[in-house]
Amino acid sequence: MRLHPTDYAIIALYFAFVIAVGFIIKRRIRSSNDFLNSGRNIPLWITSLAFISANLGAQEVLGMVASGAKYGIMTVHFYWVGAIFAMVFLGVFMMPFYYGSKARSVPEYLSMRFDEKTRGLNAITFAGMTVFSSGISLFALAKLLEITLGWDFDISIWVAAGIVMAYTFLGGLTSAVYNEVLQFFLIVLGLFPLVVVCLDDAGGWANIKANLAPQYTHAWEYLDKADRNSMGINAMSLIFGLGFVMSFGYWCTDFLVVQRAMIARNMNDAQRTPILAAVPKMLMPIIVVLPGVVAIALMQPGMQSGPDVFRIPTAPDGGFDYTMTLPSLLAHYYPSGLLGVGITALLASFMSGMAGNVTAFNSVFTYDIYQSYFVKQRSDRHYLLVGKWVTVVGILISILTAYVAQSFNNINDFLQLVFSFVNGPLFATFVLGMFWKRATGHGAFWGLLTGTLAAAATHGLTIAEGKGGWISPTFTIGSGMAQAFAVASVSFIVNFGVTIIVSLLTAPKPDSELRGLVYSLTEKPSTHGLPWYRKASSLGLLLVILTLLLNWIFY
């Protein structure tokens, strides 16, 4: 793929704008709260789009197009099963505690609800995960640019990381959030023309259905048994593993996304942030799944004619290199000019993911590690400076991680695995903490720890597609995805059980210390007199119905 100077002009324009946003916001930063929490003064439409954009990283965009090509329309489960319900639950039931407790971060909520050791465990694992995740994302982007455009790996890493550093250092969370909104529009509007032209080229959805195996165009029909679909999962493991444990574990507890709702202006806006964000999330498969399905349809015999046909590149093992589906579609369909927009959209998706990780990292490190355990009772200016320099340190660690990932082939898999061990059990801690006042700090801590160990043990005892089984390959699972769901499910159940048992054996906090932190002891936010569209519960119910309807349509 070769870019025209026009394409480079669009990329340069984008870089100039994101840095300009940093300079504009810099003038408004007065305190650590402004830098790390946006002063809790961001309007609803911005928090909602930033909420969805923080999740719209390069791996999400490239990965979902790849998954659409590999598994077909079943990929929508990551949205219509694995996201919307959890986002509605977060808005309706959990935001009153996150926002109402006035906690500045998710780990800080854990310290209020449980104790310092639970906060410390969550803060340290989360800080490590975000900064490593940012590095892996950086590595993936530089590798992609090297393969598709022939750009130098080192230059790609330093330029991309340098730009993210510039605008997050200058304007902190507000700058990251503002740019996430710009990035959201760029990704959606930049990739939408691709959907239109490739769908038209394939003869429309009806022609795609007629030319693809039915497993590729039905979301649920082949989920009765794991061996009837290419994902190798059945409906039960999908609903419990993805739809409940993994989905709620990520959307309801990961500070990276929850932070965007916590900076809203008031409780009502904080509650509606994830719910309004669920609207674009529900429609996102049009942008990131459909092109993958179209790509695999175009590869079917008789779908294309002439010398200039689209092909998904071949991997070294002889199969399709699905990760390259989106770049190949862009190169095939976009003329120079629009190609620059498409490449910029990819860069934007990377930057929104990286900036999201870095801003969540600096909040958690500054408040939950540095201020809590190392240097207490200093001036606000001190913590503002620490927050700024932690941003720089976080990005430097990301760069280092990217180079380590380049040297060790399997470090990406290893880190992703560690992330799943840590994230899998987390939702059990929060759901018990928020809805069972008897849950104690000791219960939460040991539940989290044993849940994580159970995840590691499950992975070590099961083997799927050659992965896992490092303790003893005792159980064989049909696909890596089914294995991931199993690991998450076991870790959740173990955490849930251990937290309950240890809590019943230890003394709980008095009710007076739990007000505003536990459902039964918290006054519910009043929505009396508000129109339906300003009530989180009404909006959430509407979204749940629409999501069920979509699942039924694409059954």
Added chain:
Amino acid sequence: MQTRFTDLRFIIGLFFTLMAGIVLARYVTGTGAVLNLWSGLAFGVFGVLMMVAAKVERDEG
């Protein structure tokens, strides 16, 4: 901290308007690809609408 979200609308609008200009310029001077024409027009309309929305918000205080 004062956060004027109208500023963000203006920034997004300006960005898309300039990007539309580049894409349309490429259509006129180079490719002639109809995809550049329609996409450029769509980006431009979106950008101008965002800037108008920002201005209306600002004028209304």
